[in-house]
Amino acid sequence: MTDTAVYAAGGVVWRMVDAKLHVLMIHRTRYRDVTLPKGKVDPGEMLAETAVREIREETGIRVALGVPVGISKYRLPSKRTKIVHYWAAEATEAAIRASAFVPNKEIAALEWATPKKALKRLSYPVDIEILENFLKLVDEGILGTFPLIVLRHGKAVDRENWEGADTDRPLTSRGRKQANAVVGPLLAFGARKIISSPAVRCVKTVKPLAASLARSIDKSPLISQDAWEEGRSDPRTVIGQRVRARKAVVLCSHGPVLPDILSELALATGTLRGSYLGSASALETGAFSVAHLSVDNPGSGIVAIETHIPKV
Structure with missing residues (x-):
């Protein structure tokens, strides 16, 4: 702006x-x-x-x-x-x-x-x-759509400044502000279900949204950074379930995992992969990308994708 x-x-x-x-x-x-x-x-x-x-x-x-x-x-x-x-x-x-x-x-x-x-x-x-x-x-036959929202966790304490387990790193003050700032925009896209990496920094990022919706957070190790680093992550299973559900969802994960999540979304929907997927997955902390899919035919490809960055 x-x-x-x-x-x-x-x-x-x-x-x-x-x-x-x-x-x-x-x-x-x-x-x-x-x-x-x-x-x-x-x-x-x-x-x-x-x-x-x-x-x-x-x-x-x-x-x-x-x-x-x-x-x-x-x-x-x-x-x-x-x-x-x-x-x-x-x-x-x-x-x-x-x-x-x-x-x-x-x-x-x-x-x-x-x-x-x-x-x-x-x-x-x-x-x-x-x-x-x-x-x-x-x-083009596209009217009813549903969003699959990929959210990167808010700013967390740096690894070199944290003595505990990486998965326990908390959000910084800025990260907490980012978590609160994205509640309104996520609700604007009809966010209802929340799936998060079990890492503290991810769970804390979606906690204000969960409180606003009065809903629980589903924690999935399949999109965690620990699993990704160990070769055990499985975003394909998570994406497949959500595309079949055809309902608005927020997936909160980590920078290194996001490209795999978007790549699996492209594969699950028959979308040609291109540079736009790289842009949509290269998110700043606290930012999110919204992939819009057809309710009637989600396999027809990603209709549109957009990225939003909180002003904090």
């Missing part, structure tokens, strides 16, 4: 009505326009958090993010550039029923429409472009 730009995030919110795809548009009171839900990043937020928060604030609908569908850039009257990141986001019937939206001073109305009608109704070319990006995925 740059200091001169204004960052925002939002989504193409969708649902099925009588087996037909509909997308959500908002009618803004002040501007008298029709646009996609979005809003500016709050201090300390990561973009994924912003997207989910703004969608809920503007529509009352709680969503989990799907695949990224583009970035729009345009010049503001202040001459600064506004950069908006968008994700696809399914609105479940339960989430729609739970919405407490009423017209207000910012949003006059919500409108669900077929994509064809939405393309005619949207006020801005940048919104039309984002919707067209989303529709390209739909045309």
Whole structure:
């Protein structure tokens, strides 16, 4: 990010009505326009958090993010550039029923429409472009997706400064801040299940997320660094189980193990391996990559992959 730009995030919110795809548009009171839900990043937020928060604030609908569908850039009257990141986001019937939206001073109305009608109704070319990006995925048979999230543990005490067993190395103060910082973004992608290396630095990294979800942490030595160093690691088994489950999951592991995890994910989904996998696995401490897979056909390959780094 740059200091001169204004960052925002939002989504193409969708649902099925009588087996037909509909997308959500908002009618803004002040501007008298029709646009996609979005809003500016709050201090300390990561973009994924912003997207989910703004969608809920503007529509009352709680969503989990799907695949990224583009970035729009345009010049503001202040001459600064506004950069908006968008994700696809399914609105479940339960989430729609739970919405407490009423017209207000910012949003006059919500409108669900077929994509064809939405393309005619949207006020801005940048919104039309984002919707067209989303529709390209739909045309490819990709709509419902689930994320497999690979998280590197937070910053731990260095080996040379630790006298105990390597697996017992704790997080530093920065590592603990990273563990807290990723909770919001991980929740934004619908994280529900947590699988972690048994190493203290991994378990402590996902502990705040587990507390937020009120869920336990499944500890798997198959993705531990000890097992990797001894040639006993087995990310293939873990990845195979998670791809078959077709549900959102967070795998917390170690820098040296991450390339194997991403490589096994590519093999399990029939994805051509390329340099992007190296980038997605070369994570800083506390960072994570999200691989989006098709719910209907996870063997069709990784739909999209993105990396997020906490601001601490």
